[in-house]
Amino acid sequence: MNISQIKKEFPIFDEKIHNNDLVYLDSANSSQKPIAVIDRINDFYSKQFSNVGRSVHYLSVAATNLYENTRISVQKYINAKDKNEIVFTKGATEALNLVANTLGQKYLQEGDEILITELEHHSNYVPWHFLRKSKNIKINFAEINEDGDVPLENIEKALTPRTKVIAITHLSNVTGAILPIKEITDLAHSKGIIVVIDGCQSAPHLKLDMQDLDCDFYAISCHKMYGPTGLGILYGKKKWLDELPPYQGGGGMIKEVKKDRISYGDLPNKYEAGTMATAQVIAFDQSIKFLENIGIDKIMLHEKELIEYGQELLRKNNSVKLIGNPKNKGGVLSFIVEGIHPHDIATILDEDGIAIRAGHHCCQILHDKLGIAASARASVGIYNTKDDFDKLNNSINNCKKIFNLK
Amino acid sequence: MNLKELYQEIILEHGKNPKNLGKTENFNKDAKGNNPLCGDNVHVYLKLNDKKIIEDISFEGSGCAISMASASIMTDLVKGKNLTIAKEIIEDFLGMIKEKEELNTKNLNDDEKTKLMCLSGVKQYPMRVKCATLSWHTLVSAFENKKTEVNTEN
Numbered sequence: 129m130n131i132s133q134i135k136k137e138f139p140i141f142d143e144k145i146h147n148n149d150l151v152y153l154d155s156a157n158s159s160q161k162p163i164a165v166i167d168r169i170n171d172f173y174s175k176q177f178s179n180v181g182r183s184v185h186y187l188s189v190a191a192t193n194l195y196e197n198t199r200i201s202v203q204k205y206i207n208a209k210d211k212n213e214i215v216f217t218k219g220a221t222e223a224l225n226l227v228a229n230t231l232g233q234k235y236l237q238e239g240d241e242i243l244i245t246e247l248e249h250h251s252n253y254v255p256w257h258f259l260r261k262s263k264n265i266k267i268n269f270a271e272i273n274e275d276g277d278v279p280l281e282n283i284e285k286a287l288t289p290r291t292k293v294i295a296i297t298h299l300s301n302v303t304g305a306i307l308p309i310k311e312i313t314d315l316a317h318s319k320g321i322i323v324v325i326d327g328c329q330s331a332p333h334l335k336l337d338m339q340d341l342d343c344d345f346y347a348i349s350c351h352k353m354y355g356p357t358g359l360g361i362l363y364g365k366k367k368w369l370d371e372l373p374p375y376q377g378g379g380g381m382i383k384e385v386k387k388d389r390i391s392y393g394d395l396p397n398k399y400e401a402g403t404m405a406t407a408q409v410i411a412f413d414q415s416i417k418f419l420e421n422i423g424i425d426k427i428m429l430h431e432k433e434l435i436e437y438g439q440e441l442l443r444k445n446n447s448v449k450l451i452g453n454p455k456n457k458g459g460v461l462s463f464i465v466e467g468i469h470p471h472d473i474a475t476i477l478d479e480d481g482i483a484i485r486a487g488h489h490c491c492q493i494l495h496d497k498l499g500i501a502a503s504a505r506a507s508v509g510i511y512n513t514k515d516d517f518d519k520l521n522n523s524i525n526n527c528k529k530i531f532n533l534k
Numbered sequence: 535m536n537l538k539e540l541y542q543e544i545i546l547e548h549g550k551n552p553k554n555l556g557k558t559e560n561f562n563k564d565a566k567g568n569n570p571l572c573g574d575n576v577h578v579y580l581k582l583n584d585k586k587i588i589e590d591i592s593f594e595g596s597g598c599a600i601s602m603a604s605a606s607i608m609t610d611l612v613k614g615k616n617l618t619i620a621k622e623i624i625e626d627f628l629g630m631i632k633e634k635e636e637l638n639t640k641n642l643n644d645d646e647k648t649k650l651m652c653l654s655g656v657k658q659y660p661m662r663v664k665c666a667t668l669s670w671h672t673l674v675s676a677f678e679n680k681k682t683e684v685n686t687e688n
Contacts, residue, residue: 467550469598471572472541475662479537487572501573501596530541531599 129426135511137162137418148481151516156301156329156460156507157485158351162418165355168411180406181380181397195406198413199396205416206336206346208363212395213338215362215369216409220328221251223347223362224295226399227324228255230372231293235322238264241290243321245270245278245307246497247300250490252326252347256295266290272497276303276452280311293322298330298346302491302505303452304435304460306330313342322368328352332509333431333458335424338363354509355415356408362399369395376401427510431459434508438517445521447533451503459508462489465524467533470504476530480523482516539655540662541599549599552606554592554613561590567672567684569664574601576669578609578676586617598665600656605669607649611642617677624670626650631657631666 135141140160141150152160172194178187180195196211203211217223236242242256246269259265270278270286283294294316299306313323323343327336332353338346345368350359374381374392378401383391392398419427438461442448451462465473470486477484485505488495495501506520528534561579568575576595583589591609595601608627612620619641626639627650634657637650656666664686672684 471574471598471662471665472600475540475659476537492573495573501575530537531546 129422129430131430131511131513134422137164138511139163139166141511145481145483146479151480151482151519153506153508153512153516153520154483154485155332155352155509155512156489156505158357159332159354159509160511161356162354162414164414164418165411168414169356169407172407172410177407179403191406191410194410194413195404198409198416201413201416202361205420206331206338206348206363207340208338210366213363213366213369215364215396215399216404217360217362217399218358218405219351219360220326220347220349221360223345223360224251224324224326225255226362226375227345227347227364228259228295230375231322232259232263232265233373235372236263236265236292239266239290240292241266241268241288242293242295243268243270243283243286243291244295245283245297246272246493247276247278247297247303247305247307247491248295248493249297249301249326249328250492251328252295252297252324253493256293269493270296272303272305272494275305275454276300276498277305277454278307280308280315283312284315287319287321291319291321293324295324295326297326297328299327299334299458299460300452300454300494301329301460301507302462302489302494302503303454304457304462305452305454306334306456306458309341309343317342329458329460332419334428344368350408350412350415353412353415354418355412356405358405359408359412366395369399374398374401378402380404422510430510431508431512434512434514434517435459435461437514438506438508438520441517441521442524445524447528448524451498451500460505461507462503462505464500464503465527468527468531470502472531473504473524473527476527477520477523480519480526482520482523484520536655536658540659542652542655544649544652545603545655546599548603548606552593552602554606554609555594556592557594558590558592561592563676563679565672565675565678565680565684567668567675567686569597569601569668569686571664571686572597574598574665574668576601576605576672578605578669578672580673580676582617582677588612588615588617588620593669595669597668598662600653600662601665601668604653604666607653608669608673611646611650612673615641621674621677623650624674627653627670628667630654631663 180192324345328349331348346363348361351357381401474486558579574597581590629635
C-alpha cells in the first residue's frame, strides 16, 4: 500500500500551516476528505441537484436513486441484513439521541437501568441522562481497569436484574481500548438486554459486520469516515425500528395525515423527517468506495503499525505519560507531558503544523477517574506515516525546551 | 505569530509558581468560573473592606500556563487597589486582549504595566484568549458576589 499516493488524494495536504507541511493527527475528532468526496458534493450541486423523495420530475427521481444507492452501499459495507436497517441522521449524536429517546418512549419503565462505561463520550451519556430526568431511569457505569480498558467481566459485574440496555463504545476515543462487543452482546442477549454501540471511532478503522456483532443498534459518524459533516448513520435491527415510535415528526415520515389521526411511514422514511442531508449522503458513497478501494484489512494493518510505532516513541520520551494501555488498541494516543498543560502543548505543536486535540475530548467522567483535567491526543487516519510521529515527538521536545524542562 | 512572545519567561514563571494561589482567609466575596470546552476552572476569593479597597485576593484552580499566569498577574495587580480602579484595570486588560487596543491606563505604574503587557501576546492566538480572560471575568463576577458560575461559552 502506497501511503504517499493515498495522501495525494487529500487536497488539504497541499496547504501550509504556519509555513509548515500539515501533520494531521486529529482524525478521531474528524478525518480529512479525499478529493472524490469533495468533487461529488460539487458535482451533485452543480449538475444533479434536487430534493429527494418529493417530486416526480427527472432530477428528483435521479437524486432519490443516488440517495438510496448510498443506503445500499452502507448496508453492504457494514453487512446489515436489510437496507431498511440503515437510517441517515445528522450525526452519530442524533443517532444515539434517537435510540435513547424512542426506547424511553416505548420500552423503558420507571426504575429500569442503563449500563454505560466510564469510557463513554458525552454523546453516549447525556441522551441517557435525559431519561434519568424524564423517566426516573438509573444509569450505572462499568468501571475501567488500570489499562483504561473495560473487559467483559467489568460489564458482567455491573449488570443488575433491572439492566435493560447496555450502551457502550466500540473503541474509546481517549484510551483507544477496543471493547469485546461480540462477547458483550452474547452476554446481554442471554439476559434479554438491548445493546447499543457508539461506533464513532471504530467505523473508520475496523471491519464492521452487524450480523456477526449482533448488536441491536450501532451509531456511526460519517465525517470521521472520510465523509462529509452533518451526516451520521444509525444501524438498528429491523424488529426494533419497526416497533419503536418515530423520533421527529415532519414531512416525509408520514403515511396519512388527517385532522384527527396521523399514520407514520414505513422504514426507512419513518425516521427521516424533513429534508435530509442529501448532498452529504450522496457524497458519502464515495467515502465508502474510498475505504473499499484500499481495503479495511490493509487500513487496519497500517494503523496498527503506526500506533505501535508512536507508542514506542512516546514511551521513550521521559516526560511523556501515555494514557491507557489496553490489550486491543485502536489508532488513538492520549498523553500528558509533566509540567506542561495540554493546551500549551497543542498551541506549540500547531506552530509546527501539527494538529492534535487537547482537552477532555468530551469524556469528563473518564478524565475525573484518571484524576486529570485534560489530556493531549494524537489520533491517526489512513494518510498518516511514521514520519508524522517523529515530528510529533520532536515538537513535544520543543515544548519542553520552551518550558525549560529536561 | 510568535511563540516566544506568548510564552515569555515571566508568563512561564507565573504559570509555574502562581502568586496568591489558595483561599483568602475571611474573604467576603467570591465567584467561580470555568471553560467547559477544556475543563479549565478558577475560583476567585477577595476581601473587600469598608473603604472599598481590595485588602486581599487569591484564587484556586487549574489550567494551562496562560490561564494560571493571567490569574496570578491579575491578583497581583489589583491587590490593594480600590474597587473603581480595579474595574478600570479589568476594562483596560480586556480591551487590550479582545479589542486589540493599546494598553492605555493611568492606574498602573510602569512595572505593573510591563507585567500586564506580557499577556498581550495572547491576542494573536484567538483560541487562547478565553484562557487569559477567564479569571478576569470571574473577578468581575466576584465583585458582584454572583453565585452562578462564569462560563466562557455563554
